[in-house]
Amino acid sequence: MSSGKSSIVLFHGVTMSSAAWEDVVPFLSDHHDVVALTALGHRGGPVARQRPVEVRDLVDEAERMLDDRGIAQAHLAGNSLGGWMAIELALRGRALSVCALSPAGFWDGGGHGQTAAVRKLRRIGTLVRATRRVHPLALRSAVVRRLSMRDVACRADRLTPTQALTATADLIGCTVTEDLLGTAEQIAPVSELPCPITLAWSAKDAILPPKVNGRIAQERFPRARFEILPGVGHVPMIDDPKLVATTILATTGAVPATTGVRSASPDADR
Known part of the structure; x- marks a missing residue:
C-alpha cells in the first residue's frame, strides 16, 4: 500500500554500494519513500x-531497476558516479529532481579533470587491496579510519569500524572498477534542464575539486x-549526513533551502 510520499532514489559512487547512504536515509525517510540502489558490477x-x-550500461540497468x-519518475540523488x-x-x-553531490563526468575531451581523479582512485584501490588482511584490526582505530x-x-573517524570495513569490502568486491575508471564518456552540455537540478560540490573534495x-x-x-557544501570531502555522506540530507530535501522541495550554503563560484573557499 502506498505511503503517499514521493519516492527518492539514491545512487552511490564508484566501488561503493547502497551502504554509503546508511546514515543519510533516516533524515530522508520522513519525507520520501527511500530506495537506495547498488549499481551494476x-x-x-x-x-x-x-x-x-x-x-551508460549502469544507467540502463538502473532504469530497469526503476x-x-x-x-x-522519482527524485534522484547521487554522489560522484551516482x-x-x-x-x-x-x-x-x-x-x-536531481541532487548531484560532486558528480563525476564533468571533464573535457582531453581528460582535464579526469586524469588526476583516476590516478588517486587507483592508488586508493591498490592500498586497500594490499592491506586487506589487517583491516579488521586496523579499522578499529578512529585515527586509522580518518x-x-x-x-x-574529512571525518571518516565518525564511521563505525563495521561501516569502514563495509566500505573496504565494497571497494575490493567491485568488479568493474577499471572499466569505469578507463571510460572516455562524459556529461554533455545542456541548455535546458529536464527538471530542477542541484550540483552540490564538496568544498574539500580532493578527487573532483x-x-x-x-x-x-x-x-x-x-x-x-x-552549491558549495562546507567542511566535507568527496563522499559527503561520510562527513555530514544531515547536511547531505538537508541539501537533497531542499532540492526535492521537502524543506526550505539552507541559507549560507549556496555559492555562485566554485572558487569559494568554504
Whole structure:
C-alpha cells in the first residue's frame, strides 16, 4: 500500500554500494519513500555479464531497476558516479529532481579533470587491496579510519569500524572498477534542464575539486543550482549526513533551502 510520499532514489559512487547512504536515509525517510540502489558490477548489485562496462550500461540497468519497482519518475540523488547516473536518468525523463553531490563526468575531451581523479582512485584501490588482511584490526582505530580515507572524507573517524570495513569490502568486491575508471564518456552540455537540478560540490573534495570539475559542471549546466557544501570531502555522506540530507530535501522541495550554503563560484573557499 502506498505511503503517499514521493519516492527518492539514491545512487552511490564508484566501488561503493547502497551502504554509503546508511546514515543519510533516516533524515530522508520522513519525507520520501527511500530506495537506495547498488549499481551494476558493484558488490551486492547486479552482475556485469558483458565487459567492458560503461556508465551508460549502469544507467540502463538502473532504469530497469526503476521499472521493476514500478517507479516511472522519482527524485534522484547521487554522489560522484551516482550523481552522473542521476543526471543521465534525468535526461531520459525519469527524474522529478536531481541532487548531484560532486558528480563525476564533468571533464573535457582531453581528460582535464579526469586524469588526476583516476590516478588517486587507483592508488586508493591498490592500498586497500594490499592491506586487506589487517583491516579488521586496523579499522578499529578512529585515527586509522580518518587517515586511510582522507582522500574521500574529512571525518571518516565518525564511521563505525563495521561501516569502514563495509566500505573496504565494497571497494575490493567491485568488479568493474577499471572499466569505469578507463571510460572516455562524459556529461554533455545542456541548455535546458529536464527538471530542477542541484550540483552540490564538496568544498574539500580532493578527487573532483570544485575549482576544476565544479567549474566545468557550471559551464555545461548553467541553469542548474550550484552549491558549495562546507567542511566535507568527496563522499559527503561520510562527513555530514544531515547536511547531505538537508541539501537533497531542499532540492526535492521537502524543506526550505539552507541559507549560507549556496555559492555562485566554485572558487569559494568554504
